[in-house]
Amino acid sequence: MRAILIREHGEPESLKIDDIPTPAVGDNEVLIDVHAIGINYPDLLVIRGQYQTLPPRPFVPGKEVAGVVAAIGNRVTSCKPGDRVVAQVEYGAYAEQLSATGPNCFVMPETMPFTDAAAMGLVYQTAHFALVERGQFRNGETVLVNGAGGGVGLAAVQIAKALGATVLAGVRGETHARLARGGGADHIIDLGAENLRVEIRRQVHAATNGRGADVVLDPIGGDVFDGSLRALAWRGRMVVIGFAAGRIPTIKANYLLLKNISVSGLQWSDYRERDPAWMRRVQDEIFGLYSAGKLKPTVMRAFPMDQFAEALSLVANGKVNGKVVLTTDNNKS
Ligand SMILES: NC(=O)c1ccc[n+]([C@@H]2O[C@H](COP(=O)([O-])OP(=O)(O)OC[C@H]3O[C@@H](n4cnc5c(N)ncnc54)[C@H](OP(=O)(O)O)[C@@H]3O)[C@@H](O)[C@H]2O)c1
Incomplete structure (x- = not known):
């Protein structure tokens, strides 16, 4: 089967597609014929060798796929051959076939396209x-989502709205503002403004009658983080997602003490490894909200797998509105 292999770390253009053996299927594993591959910002960090955890080379990058179950190990109960599933892995997803553990495979809603999944x-x-x-969100609270035109941010806008939040979307530029509004954002916070330390607080207070945001989700860091911390309401919670x-x-x-606020961090893959049952409950809820029409991923473009470098360069250059995915030849069958 064909896969994108990291022999040396570098820019995506330095990688190429190799023929490698079909992965073995252990007792607790599921072999998936991959139809679509999710591209995520951390993939770029993995490829460049800048990610916090890296397996020994050579290895196949990529953290998620959607496809059809080809075979299962004898201890797998989460799916059966022929099921359409989405799977999460630490690495190995940029390939035509993938072996994932049973607990990290989820049967998709029947009508959901592989590219959406x-x-x-x-x-x-x-x-x-x-x-x-991490944010301990409660129905009716106000949530500021930074990077709201990106992958995590746009998902957070939709989920927060679906769960009953007033959503403030922190973005740079009209394209992302439009995307965020389409995802349900109630107010736009302009992160392209000068002096963010003052400006974010001013804009958030203007949108909340001077109260501030109960929860801030921040995948951005830097000046955006500094300004957003000052925009928290009394007992507000800020979640560090990325930089x-x-x-x-x-x-x-x-500063935490003076305002009775807290800052926490999220490393989602820890939950995937430590508590797959929790992740399954969340996945069920996400699929339920999708089927109810409350969540809809913005797939900006699906690239054939051979064009992986072009797809990743959009991520590297901040040109992605929503998400980009890869598709394999399995998707044509
Ligand atoms: N903690 C976890 O478990 C976890 C999981 C997934 C991802 N992450 C991290 O979360 C971050 C975002 O991931 P993603 O998938 O959403 O990436 P993405 O789709 O590339 O989106 C990143 C967003 O950040 C915005 N941005 C970048 N620099 C900015 C700045 N200086 N000021 C304002 N906005 C800025 C971009 O907007 P512009 O187009 O305006 O630049 C874009 O909307 C990454 O650091 C990733 O590693 C963490």
């Missing part, structure tokens, strides 16, 4: 865990 796994899971678990702006911020502990 591949675009919805990691970012919707991350957004849900950030909002509900797309590049700078990892620091916090003065007295």
